[in-house]
Amino acid sequence: MDGNNTSSAQVIAEMIGMGFDYTDIMEAIKVAGPSIPSAVEHILNSTARTPKLHAHNGRKKTVLRKQPFRSCRQVRQSKIFDHFHSNDAKEESPQMGVDPNPIVLSEPFEAQDLDIAYDWEQRVSLLMQKHFGFSSLKTFQKEALSAWLAHKDCLVLAATGSGKSLCFQIPALLSGKVVVVISPLISLMHDQCLKLTRHGISACFLGSGQPDDTVEQKAMGGLYSIVYICPETVLRLIEPLQKLAESHGIALFAIDEVHCVSKWGHDFRPDYRRLSVLRENFSASKLKSLKFDIPLMALTATATKRVREDILKSLHMSKETNVVLTSFFRSNLRFMVKHSRTSQASYAKDFHELIQVYGRKQNMTGNEKYFISDDSDHVSNSSDASSISDTDSVSPDDNQDDYAYKDINIMHSGNTDDFLTGRELSVDFLENDVDVFQSVDNSDVTCGEFCVQPAHKEWELSETIDPPKKPEGRLKFLKKPLEQGPAIIYVPTRKETLRIAKYLCKFGVKAAAYNAGLPKLHLRRVHEEFHENTLEVIVATIAFGMGIDKSNVRRIIHYGWPQSLEAYYQEAGRAGRDGKLADCILYANLANKPSLLPSRKSEDQMKQAYIMLSDCFRYGMNTSCCRAKILVEYFGEDFSHQKCLLCDVCIDGPPQRQNVKEEACILLQTIGAHNECNNYLDCSYDDDIHFHSKHRGLRERPNLQILVGKIRQQFQKFLTTDILWWRGLARILEVKGYIGEGDDKSCAAECAFLCDLISSFPPYNCRPMFRQNTWSQQNWDWNL
Numbered sequence: 115m116d117g118n119n120t121s122s123a124q125v126i127a128e129m130i131g132m133g134f135d136y137t138d139i140m141e142a143i144k145v146a147g148p149s150i151p152s153a154v155e156h157i158l159n160s161t162a163r164t165p166k167l168h169a170h171n172g173r174k175k176t177v178l179r180k181q182p183f184r185s186c187r188q189v190r191q192s193k194i195f196d197h198f199h200s201n202d203a204k205e206e207s208p209q210m211g212v213d214p215n216p217i218v219l220s221e222p223f224e225a226q227d228l229d230i231a232y233d234w235e236q237r238v239s240l241l242m243q244k245h246f247g248f249s250s251l252k253t254f255q256k257e258a259l260s261a262w263l264a265h266k267d268c269l270v271l272a273a274t275g276s277g278k279s280l281c282f283q284i285p286a287l288l289s290g291k292v293v294v295v296i297s298p299l300i301s302l303m304h305d306q307c308l309k310l311t312r313h314g315i316s317a318c319f320l321g322s323g324q325p326d327d328t329v330e331q332k333a334m335g336g337l338y339s340i341v342y343i344c345p346e347t348v349l350r351l352i353e354p355l356q357k358l359a360e361s362h363g364i365a366l367f368a369i370d371e372v373h374c375v376s377k378w379g380h381d382f383r384p385d386y387r388r389l390s391v392l393r394e395n396f397s398a399s400k401l402k403s404l405k406f407d408i409p410l411m412a413l414t415a416t417a418t419k420r421v422r423e424d425i426l427k428s429l430h431m432s433k434e435t436n437v438v439l440t441s442f443f444r445s446n447l448r449f450m451v452k453h454s455r456t457s458q459a460s461y462a463k464d465f466h467e468l469i470q471v472y473g474r475k476q477n478m479t480g481n482e483k484y485f486i487s488d489d490s491d492h493v494s495n496s497s498d499a500s501s502i503s504d505t506d507s508v509s510p511d512d513n514q515d516d517y518a519y520k521d522i523n524i525m526h527s528g529n530t531d532d533f534l535t536g537r538e539l540s541v542d543f544l545e546n547d548v549d550v551f552q553s554v555d556n557s558d559v560t561c562g563e564f565c566v567q568p569a570h571k572e573w574e575l576s577e578t579i580d581p582p583k584k585p586e587g588r589l590k591f592l593k594k595p596l597e598q599g600p601a602i603i604y605v606p607t608r609k610e611t612l613r614i615a616k617y618l619c620k621f622g623v624k625a626a627a628y629n630a631g632l633p634k635l636h637l638r639r640v641h642e643e644f645h646e647n648t649l650e651v652i653v654a655t656i657a658f659g660m661g662i663d664k665s666n667v668r669r670i671i672h673y674g675w676p677q678s679l680e681a682y683y684q685e686a687g688r689a690g691r692d693g694k695l696a697d698c699i700l701y702a703n704l705a706n707k708p709s710l711l712p713s714r715k716s717e718d719q720m721k722q723a724y725i726m727l728s729d730c731f732r733y734g735m736n737t738s739c740c741r742a743k744i745l746v747e748y749f750g751e752d753f754s755h756q757k758c759l760l761c762d763v764c765i766d767g768p769p770q771r772q773n774v775k776e777e778a779c780i781l782l783q784t785i786g787a788h789n790e791c792n793n794y795l796d797c798s799y800d801d802d803i804h805f806h807s808k809h810r811g812l813r814e815r816p817n818l819q820i821l822v823g824k825i826r827q828q829f830q831k832f833l834t835t836d837i838l839w840w841r842g843l844a845r846i847l848e849v850k851g852y853i854g855e856g857d858d859k860s861c862a863a864e865c866a867f868l869c870d871l872i873s874s875f876p877p878y879n880c881r882p883m884f885r886q887n888t889w890s891q892q893n894w895d896w897n898l
């Protein structure tokens with residue numbers, strides 16, 4: 115957009131959409147004029163990355179710290195060429211990812227002509243040695259390759275960072291045929307192409323982000339060993355791909371991040387669902403030159419049983435598909451949940467430790483400043499992080515309106531229209547699928563580890579660090595301080611990325627915001643500096659997503675509820691890919707039910723989204739079960755270790771047990787009595803005590819505050835029992851199926867019956883939940 119022709123109002127609107135504060139925008143427009151690029155630069159750079167504004171032609175302009183501005187494309191290409199020249203791969207053509215002399219290490223062969231027992235492992239070993247500097251496959255990689263050699267489809271479910279990519283890269287080397295990889299993000303494809311080229315394997319990517327028109331034709335002519343394609347492009351290229359299969363041969367279709375196929379997954383992409391065309395169009399019955407169907411290999415790190423079934427069905431994978439399932443357990447990740455309002459008022463307490471690790475005194479010279487602002491709101495005047503108060507305790511009930519986004523709950527609103535109306539009111543610069551996929555799917559946003567160690571070093575490193583499994587070893591492992599490495603803070607809204615980055619910079623932390631609304635040049639720079647270890651903390655929305663393969667990330671912090679446990683585990687999985695201890699901390703408001711983020715989803719999908727959110731809430735509320743166990747069991751794994759011995763729950767030990775039969779009966783009777791008066795034939799209640807008053811009718815379901823008020827009136831001894839305590843109890847009853855939140859499943863008559871049942875309740879675990887602050891309330895465990 116040409117900033118000079120843009121009105122101030124447009125600039126303001128656009129920049130609010132990027133997540134900037136109104137006051138910052140106004141200030142920037144005053145200084146830089148009503149131009150989006152200038153205003154954005156002003157905010158991002160003027161107080162952050164060194165050179166302050168330079169007067170130029172009467173207007174102030176920013177000069178970049180490293181180099182003058184060039185077009186994104188120029189910068190990207192030169193970066194890639196730099197990289198190409200720095201390794202001994204054969205001379206590249208001037209096109210991204212193009213190797214005119216693809217290295218075909220073995221004569222093309224038909225895998226089916228080989229005896230499976232033949233020495234393929236030895237051949238693979240030699241190829242890996244040559245390309246990656248190591249020679250041993252992991253067991254799951256071996257299994258996936260065996261399936262491919264037997265012409266079978268394969269679904270690979272393996273933890274984040276475990277090495278799934280190798281499963282589809284080796285077939286290209288082994289067979290000399292082309293491997294087609296379907297991947298959801300251009301940035302991810304780009305990253306992988308760069309790495310492959312560095313390892314002397316020719317690769318390219320096709321799709322909207324490919325700037326060179328000739329690459330597609332070359333790829334369809336069999337010039338590259340590995341061709342990355344986004345699903346939309348595959349659908350367009352069926353015929354050329356068929357020709358490629360008949361001329362050069364296609365060894366395999368790999369569908370990476372395959373959870374995108376399923377609408378029960380956390381990253382549903384409709385085009386992935388249409389990939390069943392692969393089976394239809396590349397079968398032996400369709401292409402006469404084929405003896406076997408071209409195998410499909412589907413890979414993901416986050417798929418529940420339901421998602422897996424959906425994948426197999428949607429892609430029309432064969433009935434004999436090999437499912438290669440490895441443990442989802444990441445034994446070096448230390449999971450923790452901390453209660454926080456996750457509002458600006460909590461930053462001081464919550465980021466105290468982070469600032470102690472990454473912050474520095476404020477006598478900085480220009481080059482050390484990142485994103486620093488003059489704005490002093492919410493921060494003490496002292497420049498020393500140690501001056502931050504550690505006792506930001508709040509009452510659980512005084513913070514209900516403080517959440518970053520308003521509550522929108524389809525279970526309350528009951529229909530999509532209400533939801534959408536709510537959405538209008540509540541969009542607080544959220545990311546949505548469209549932002550993530552369109553804005554980040556841009557070749558200008560590169561996502562590569564540009565300054566990596568020589569490849570074999572990387573491999574050796576990840577191989578040698580194997581966290582101890584036995585309790586004694588693990589306790590020693592736990593006591594080790596975290597090694598150095600960057601942190602990623604995930605937040606739900608764009609606005610929050612800027613706010614927190616700005617806050618951290620005030621304490622000398624080298625932090626930067628990342629959200630899909632920010633200019634591509636900024637995003638690219640953040641990627642680069644993150645990979646170069648120049649940046650210490652990235653404050654990001656989900657847009658900083660899949661494809662981040664950086665080995666030394668030491669902390670993943672979620673500041674606010676994630677939208678699903680799948681998304682949470684995948685994002686957390688970016689930590690500790692070197693096998694060393696890493697922290698995954700979720701800060702969430704345990705006193706408030708999380709709410710759905712608005713997005714363009716059908717009602718069905720929203721219901722599913724609500725269920726996924728509830729799973730997150732249960733994970734957060736849990737105080738008795740090992741967190742790693744909850745996470746891996748969520749994906750259907752039988753967690754053989756029982757405990758990780760690292761997470762906060764394992765460290766803090768099991769809670770005390772208490773008998774709550776009496777209280778449970780009283781709560782049920784109170785709900786029953788209220789609902790009977792209001793002709794509700796069920797045992798439901800409304801847990802949202804701040805639900806908007808306009809939604810309230812006379813015959814409303816009781817909300818928890820009303821119920822607790824009634825209980826207090828009737829029972830003196832509960833006068834001082836806090837609402838949070840009752841909420842915990844309500845949640846146990848809900849999990850147990852005794853009460854429902856606003857649904858009409860159970861019937862009033864059941865209330866009495868349920869009270870009888872409850873008299874057979876076992877004692878429940880409960881303990882003070884908020885150990886690290888002054889709260890005395892008790893909370894309840896969901897997993898009982």
Ligand SMILES: Nc1ncnc2c1ncn2[C@@H]1O[C@H](COP(=O)(O)OP(=O)(O)OP(=O)(O)O)[C@@H](O)[C@H]1O
Binds near residue numbers: 273279573663
């Ligand atoms: N056989 C192996 N031996 C040692 N290390 C390996 C092996 N295979 C892969 N790795 C390591 O695993 C790292 C991650 O690989 P890759 O990007 O394929 O992970 P992934 O499973 O696709 O993760 P994600 O689910 O996050 O995409 C690589 O950078 C490499 O260091």
Ligand SMILES: [Mg+2]
Binds near residue numbers: 278279370
């Ligand atoms: Mg991967």
